[in-house]
Amino acid sequence: MLRFVISALGAAAIALPTAAQVQFPAELRTQEIATNGATIHVRVGGTGPAVVLLHGYGETGDMWAPLAKELVHDHTVVVPDLRGLGLSSKPAEGFDKKTQAGDVAGVLDALKIDRADLVTHDIGNMVGYAFAIQHPERVRRFVLIDAPLPGIGPWDEILKNPLLWHFRFGGPDMERLVAGRERIYLDRFWNEFSATPSRFTEASREHYAELYALPGAMHSGFAQFAAFDQDAVDNKAFLESKGKLGMPVLAIGGEKSFGPMMATVMRFAASDVTEGIIPDSGHWIMEENPTATSAMVRSFLSAP
Numbered sequence: 001m002l003r004f005v006i007s008a009l010g011a012a013a014i015a016l017p018t019a020a021q022v023q024f025p026a027e028l029r030t031q032e033i034a035t036n037g038a039t040i041h042v043r044v045g046g047t048g049p050a051v052v053l054l055h056g057y058g059e060t061g062d063m064w065a066p067l068a069k070e071l072v073h074d075h076t077v078v079v080p081d082l083r084g085l086g087l088s089s090k091p092a093e094g095f096d097k098k099t100q101a102g103d104v105a106g107v108l109d110a111l112k113i114d115r116a117d118l119v120t121h122d123i124g125n126m127v128g129y130a131f132a133i134q135h136p137e138r139v140r141r142f143v144l145i146d147a148p149l150p151g152i153g154p155w156d157e158i159l160k161n162p163l164l165w166h167f168r169f170g171g172p173d174m175e176r177l178v179a180g181r182e183r184i185y186l187d188r189f190w191n192e193f194s195a196t197p198s199r200f201t202e203a204s205r206e207h208y209a210e211l212y213a214l215p216g217a218m219h220s221g222f223a224q225f226a227a228f229d230q231d232a233v234d235n236k237a238f239l240e241s242k243g244k245l246g247m248p249v250l251a252i253g254g255e256k257s258f259g260p261m262m263a264t265v266m267r268f269a270a271s272d273v274t275e276g277i278i279p280d281s282g283h284w285i286m287e288e289n290p291t292a293t294s295a296m297v298r299s300f301l302s303a304p
Contacts, residue, residue: 023065023069024043024062024065024068024069024079025045025046025068025069025072027045027046027072028043028044028045028046028068028072028077028079029043029044029045030042030043031044033106033107033110033111035102035103035106035107035109035110036094036099036102036103036105036106037091037093037094038083038084038088038089038091038094038103039088039089040080040081040083040088040089040103040106040107041061041080041081041086041087041088042061042078042079042080042081042107042111043061043068043077043078043079044076044077044078044079044111045072045076045077046071046072046073046074046075046076046077047073047074047075047076048074048075048076049075049076049115049116049117049140050075050076050077050078050108050111050113050115050116050117051071051075051076051077051078051116051117051118051119051301052078052079052080052104052107052108052116052117052118052119052128053067053068053077053078053079053119053120053124054080054082054104054118054119054120054121054124054125054127054128055081055082055085055086055121055122055123055124056120056121056122056123056124056125056147057085057122057123057189057221057224057225058122058186058189058190058208058212058284059121059122059208059284060081060082060085060086060087060208060211061079061080061081061086062086062207062208063121063286063287064079064119064286066286066290066291066293066294067119067286067290067293067294067297070294070297070298071298071301075117075301076113078107078108078111078113078116080103080104080107082100082103082123082124082127082224083095083100083103083220084216084217084219084220084221084223084224085211085212085217085220085221085224086211087211090214090215090216090217090219090220093223095220095223095224095226095227096227096230096231096234097123097126097127097129097130097150097227097231097234098130098134098230098231098234100127100130101127101130101131101134101135103127104127104128104131105131105135105138108138114138115137115138115139115140116138116139116140117139117140117141117142117143117301118131118132118139118141118142118143119143119145119297119301120142120143120144120145121145121146121147121285121286122145122146122147122283123147123224125144125145125147125148125149126147126149126150126231128142128144129144129149129152129235129245129269130231130234130235130238132245132247133235133238133239133242133245133269134238134242136242136245136246136247139247140247141247141248141249141250141300141301141303142245142247142248142249142250142270143249143250143252143297143300143301144249144250144251144252144262144266145252145253145262145285145293146252146253146254146257146258146262146283146285147258147283148258148261148262148265149235149265149266149269150228150229150231150232150235151231151232151233151234151235151236151239152235152236152239152265152268152269153264153265153267153268153269154261154264154265155232166189166225168225169222169225170222170223170225170226171222174222175218175219175222178218179218180213182209182212182213182218183205183206183209185218186205186208186209186212187205190205190284193257193282193283193284194282194283194284194287194288195254195255195256195257195280195281195282195288196280196282196288199284199287199288200284200287200288201287204287235269239268239269244269244270244271245269245270245271245272246270246271246272247270247272248272248274248300248303249266249270249272249273249274250273250274250276250296250297250300251263251265251266251273251274251275251276252276252277252278252285252293252296252297253276253277253278254277254278254281254282254283254284254285254288254289255277255278255279255280255281256280256281256282257281257282257283258283259277260275260277262275262276263275263276274300276296276300278292278293278296279292280292281293
């Protein structure tokens with residue numbers, strides 16, 4: 001996730017943000033899928049085997065536009081916004097990743113997709129893992145990018161790092177502090193977790209800041225982090241009862257972020273792990289080096 005962690009470890013009435021700079025392929029349509037107590041905003045299109053792309057905090061499914069362009073010609077591409085974020089609904093609860101795995105299952109059921117590849121980033125890794133460990137028969141290959149899993153491997157050491165104060169930042173007072181200042185708060189992440197902050201463009205910053213300023217979005221974002229303790233409990237129980245993931249896993253870290261530690265973490269949770277490093281990139285791999293990321297992901301997914 002962060003280069004700092006590596007060193008420490010060794011609604012129609014609302015004016016919605018413009019998506020003018022988010023260039024998804026024309027083949028992808030949008031739809032709203034009601035499932036599991038939430039309404040999930042999904043982009044879906046293309047032909048061929050299915051691939052599900054799950055985003056993380058500080059972005060939405062819009063982050064995957066460059067990869068969707070690469071995959072849509074020979075894949076059915078499914079790009080949800082996680083519950084509470086982007087244009088998905090903002091329910092009061094259900095931000096533990098086990099529940100959100102149910103959102104993924106519901107989306108796939110609604111689209112009549114039995115099996116898919118998973119490509120995930122940041123908190124999307126956590127949702128993807130909860131889905132894969134509960135439904136391994138539905139996941140062919142799994143790519144996780146630049147974030148650890150609660151309760152897995154060096155998680156307890158990661159939590160000790162004071163630079164990750166935002167894991168514990170939340171609640172109504174904190175929400176009042178950032179209300180109307182979402183851009184200031186998010187700039188901290190976009191700048192400090194980048195190898196080259198200027199690659200996280202002003203257009204992208206404005207777009208995501210508007211999305212996170214929607215009613216309930218910052219509350220939902222804080223709730224994603226607040227659920228980490230429960231996620232750790234759930235993941236430890238999954239690992240004990242179900243064992244390691246058996247499908248091929250590609251664990252990607254940004255060269256100037258999580259790097260090879262991503263594969264180290266995933267070897268605690270999966271038996272068939274390939275390491276990948278995106279050069280000249282921090283945490284925001286689709287903003288900083290989308291070409292190398294897309295090539296690496298496509299190569300892995302194309303393997304027999």
